Amino acid sequence: MDPRSTLRDLLIKAINSRVTRFVISVLPLAAGLLATIYVQNFLDPVPILAFRVDIGIAALLFGSFLTLLLGAYFFGDESRGWFARGEMDDVRREMEENRRQFIRRLDHEIKNPLTGLQAALVNMSEASADADRRRAGENARHALERLKRLLADLRKLAELENRPIERLPVDVPALLEDVTEAVRSLPAAQDRKINLLIARVPWPFPPVTGDRDLLSLVFYNLLENALKFTARGDSVEARTLEDGKAIVVEVADSGAGIAPAELPKIFDELYRGVNARGTEGSGLGLALTRRIVILHGGSLEVRSRQDDPRGTVFTVRLPAARK
Amino acid sequence: MPKDDRPLILLADDDPSIADTLAPFLERAGFHVLTVSDGAAALDKIRSRRPALVILDVLMPRMDGREALRRIRRENLWLPAILLTQVGESSERALALEEGADDYLNKPFDPHELLARIRAVLRRARPGERSLSASWTLSALDLVLDRKARRASLKGDPLDLTPKAFAVLEYLMTHPDECVSRERLLEAVWGWEYPAGTRTVDTRMAELRRALNDDPESPRYIETVPAEGYRFAAPVKGE
Numbered sequence: 001m002d003p004r005s006t007l008r009d010l011l012i013k014a015i016n017s018r019v020t021r022f023v024i025s026v027l028p029l030a031a032g033l034l035a036t037i038y039v040q041n042f043l044d045p046v047p048i049l050a051f052r053v054d055i056g057i058a059a060l061l062f063g064s065f066l067t068l069l070l071g072a073y074f075f076g077d078e079s080r081g082w083f084a085r086g087e088m089d090d091v092r093r094e095m096e097e098n099r100r101q102f103i104r105r106l107d108h109e110i111k112n113p114l115t116g117l118q119a120a121l122v123n124m125s126e127a128s129a130d131a132d133r134r135r136a137g138e139n140a141r142h143a144l145e146r147l148k149r150l151l152a153d154l155r156k157l158a159e160l161e162n163r164p165i166e167r168l169p170v171d172v173p174a175l176l177e178d179v180t181e182a183v184r185s186l187p188a189a190q191d192r193k194i195n196l197l198i199a200r201v202p203w204p205f206p207p208v209t210g211d212r213d214l215l216s217l218v219f220y221n222l223l224e225n226a227l228k229f230t231a232r233g234d235s236v237e238a239r240t241l242e243d244g245k246a247i248v249v250e251v252a253d254s255g256a257g258i259a260p261a262e263l264p265k266i267f268d269e270l271y272r273g274v275n276a277r278g279t280e281g282s283g284l285g286l287a288l289t290r291r292i293v294i295l296h297g298g299s300l301e302v303r304s305r306q307d308d309p310r311g312t313v314f315t316v317r318l319p320a321a322r323k
Numbered sequence: 324m325p326k327d328d329r330p331l332i333l334l335a336d337d338d339p340s341i342a343d344t345l346a347p348f349l350e351r352a353g354f355h356v357l358t359v360s361d362g363a364a365a366l367d368k369i370r371s372r373r374p375a376l377v378i379l380d381v382l383m384p385r386m387d388g389r390e391a392l393r394r395i396r397r398e399n400l401w402l403p404a405i406l407l408t409q410v411g412e413s414s415e416r417a418l419a420l421e422e423g424a425d426d427y428l429n430k431p432f433d434p435h436e437l438l439a440r441i442r443a444v445l446r447r448a449r450p451g452e453r454s455l456s457a458s459w460t461l462s463a464l465d466l467v468l469d470r471k472a473r474r475a476s477l478k479g480d481p482l483d484l485t486p487k488a489f490a491v492l493e494y495l496m497t498h499p500d501e502c503v504s505r506e507r508l509l510e511a512v513w514g515w516e517y518p519a520g521t522r523t524v525d526t527r528m529a530e531l532r533r534a535l536n537d538d539p540e541s542p543r544y545i546e547t548v549p550a551e552g553y554r555f556a557a558p559v560k561g562e
Binding site for chain 2: 212217220
């Protein structure tokens, strides 16, 4: 290690310590006091102003002024630390609460498919007819698929925390066309209309810098969700435009909508709204979607109404790449 | 007793629920299966029994699968190896390749998928020879792949490939003449399932073909197998 840098570290540490700060603060006052005593006792007071303020008193005044100034500065610094510590405690408490809630929800999400799996295995070993055994096997596989999907989504979420994402130009309209095409082949899409609107006039879209595969997951999740929470005959629409700074993608549906009380929670990990209780899915889709959008420097918002006219609109804003 | 001529597979996994269920499954598929529960034991058995293939779990007590594989290769044992990774991170998979695994599967997997991997790896295996998966440089016709530097060149000119496209090419070249499904590529290269995944693969493949100047109608390198996937058709040499 470089001895000079150790010395500097020591110096910085010394200046930051509380004792040093106190000593530095009080030093001018003490010096002023000493100067006063010295002047009064050993020298004849030398008047410096007409109303007889001698040089000792002047030093005392100057010293106390400096002490006040330094003290106020150091105190401010310290108290800022106290406030920050309070905030940290709040954040820590909130994180702790989130973690507990997450585990409760996870427990719930695992319990159901496991119960199904257990029952299916019992049926499989006790059923005598081949058809019953086959049905039990199907049920077991179904429960297994649910667990696998949950695990896969959990892993995605964990990986997004620490893996670097690709940063390449992505053509959002082309990506949306691909994703819409893929979503149209889902069974639920057969009796619902899915429209894609791309505002191409007057300029072509600037690209977005990011990970094409992750972004495709964003739009796929939003469109798949829209299909999940709409009924036969409802419409789903994806539309995109650029507003000079960002590329805006909206995914809208005329489905049942989300209750206002639930709206702020739908992006939470494993949160399930009342409407979502019966539907398939890991409960992590929107959390994952938002995480990806944020990693791209964008934002994800939602508006929803349950009264007439009802429906939901998700808005993704992704910063346009600079030329 | 007649001599057992079924291929011998060594399965190393410390979790009995996996070893106990996979072994009978593989036996039914026509293999002779030997199970051990840690890397050191796997190494001993490889030396004494010379299995045709080894399946190694990554996380094991005493010696993990990766270290075991490294030692196997250091002893110049080139038997095919399949690594069962537990962590889905892409870095993990890159490492698996670096240590010379011929293929790898993410847990949890469908046992049929494992069987398909075993058969493909055995078909490709040239016993005693260094496998393509353990080679740092791969070449096919005018194409050269430098796996350590993550660079590819065509007739000496460097190719401008995205990291994903490079990884796809790498997987195809280490599994030449094998029909690789889009799902398999997604799992091996992306490590994630993508809902719109097959399109994702096709996009990268189009990028690769453009870069390789490969005509999909009469390809020199990458063939499309209709309704199945892709195949690297050119002969590959490893160094």
